[in-house]
Amino acid sequence: MSQKHGIALIGFGRMARISHFRHILCHPKLDLKYVVEKDTAMASNFVKQYRDDIVVVPPSDLQTVLEDKSVDATFICTPTDAHEEYIKASLNAGKAVFCEKPLTTDEASTQTCYAEAKKKGLLLFCGFNRRFDPSINSLHRRIQEGEIEQIKNIRTIVRDKTLQPKEYLKTSGGIFADSVVHEFDLAGWFIGGLPSVVYAQGHAWFEEVRELDDVDQALVVMKYPSGAIVTIDACREAKYGVDHRMEIHGSNGVCLQQEGGYPTSVVSLGDNGELRENRYADYYALWKDSFEAQVEHFVDALEGTIL
Numbered sequence: 001m002s003q004k005h006g007i008a009l010i011g012f013g014r015m016a017r018i019s020h021f022r023h024i025l026c027h028p029k030l031d032l033k034y035v036v037e038k039d040t041a042m043a044s045n046f047v048k049q050y051r052d053d054i055v056v057v058p059p060s061d062l063q064t065v066l067e068d069k070s071v072d073a074t075f076i077c078t079p080t081d082a083h084e085e086y087i088k089a090s091l092n093a094g095k096a097v098f099c100e101k102p103l104t105t106d107e108a109s110t111q112t113c114y115a116e117a118k119k120k121g122l123l124l125f126c127g128f129n130r131r132f133d134p135s136i137n138s139l140h141r142r143i144q145e146g147e148i149e150q151i152k153n154i155r156t157i158v159r160d161k162t163l164q165p166k167e168y169l170k171t172s173g174g175i176f177a178d179s180v181v182h183e184f185d186l187a188g189w190f191i192g193g194l195p196s197v198v199y200a201q202g203h204a205w206f207e208e209v210r211e212l213d214d215v216d217q218a219l220v221v222m223k224y225p226s227g228a229i230v231t232i233d234a235c236r237e238a239k240y241g242v243d244h245r246m247e248i249h250g251s252n253g254v255c256l257q258q259e260g261g262y263p264t265s266v267v268s269l270g271d272n273g274e275l276r277e278n279r280y281a282d283y284y285a286l287w288k289d290s291f292e293a294q295v296e297h298f299v300d301a302l303e304g305t306i307l
């Protein structure tokens with residue numbers, strides 16, 4: 001298909017501005033037509049720096065956007081608690097959907113959204129970007145090719161540098177649905193299927209997190225029917241920077257993903273010991289290749305070149 005796919009970007013906060021907006025604009029097969037955002041002044045000012053033909057509208061104008069036949073797909077980047085409504089409205093209007101993770105915050109509504117997409121024969125893609133990270137992708141390929149044979153255990157560490165604002169935490173669904181969900185997705189992707197036993201512990205070190213009845217430090221242990229055991233160590237704030245590490249131990253060796261998180265690979269050795277630059281301060285810097293690659297994958301899926 002040589003024609004471009006018309007896109008409406010819904011929700012124009014941090015994620016949309018630092019990631020999806022630029023990847024959509026740069027993609028030769030995508031044409032950003034609308035931005036739907038509560039704060040239209042903020043969105044218009046930002047969008048105008050790049051293009052003056054993108055129409056910025058408030059949520060009350062959603063139907064006009066969805067009735068526009070030149071829009072083929074929506075990118076939903078609103079707070080998580082608004083995803084379901086926009087997914088259903090988009091599917092009802094015959095549009096394919098790219099939705100930021102998590103699709104919704106509970107299993108029943110997530111299943112309903114996928115069932116609706118299936119019934120309508122439309123693409124519903126959830127933005128689990130980490131699958132598209134070059135290192136994680138390589139780990140997955142190696143496991144699939146049998147390099148370490150049977151997975152016996154997976155250990156992951158996932159830490160953000162800075163606690164998200166309370167406004168974000170409130171609508172996020174909590175640390176498990178919002179943050180650990182990436183690791184749940186990866187564990188299932190590597191091992192296949194669902195765990196048969198799940199155990200979790202957590203603690204709220206921050207007052208604002210405690211007030212939301214959430215936790216900011218968590219440990220999850222999951223056992224899969226194959227016997228594989230997964231442990232996830234997740235933390236909303238780590239002073240030293242964004243950190244993601246993964247170790248997969250199999251019956252014939254171990255695969256490690258351990259050196260992500262630094263802007264360069266330069267190390268200096270001297271009287272002060274081993275010095276390197278500070279780790280990345282934000283998740284986008286760590287995962288930017290994966291954000292771009294997942295948009296590429298979405299376009300391939302839109303065009304039917306992959307399943």
Ligand SMILES: NC(=O)c1ccc[n+]([C@@H]2O[C@H](COP(=O)([O-])OP(=O)(O)OC[C@H]3O[C@@H](n4cnc5c(N)ncnc54)[C@H](O)[C@@H]3O)[C@@H](O)[C@H]2O)c1
Nearest residue numbers: 011012013014015037038059077078079080082100101102
């Ligand atoms: N893949 C990742 O690693 C990753 C990272 C961060 C956030 N996210 C996901 O992205 C989504 C957005 O997160 P964010 O950090 O950009 O949040 P944010 O709060 O910065 O942005 C949300 C934007 O949506 C707007 N908005 C609120 N309600 C709306 C509505 N009903 N209609 C239209 N616009 C509305 C807000 O004004 C704001 O501009 C969340 O679902 C989050 O889980 C994913």
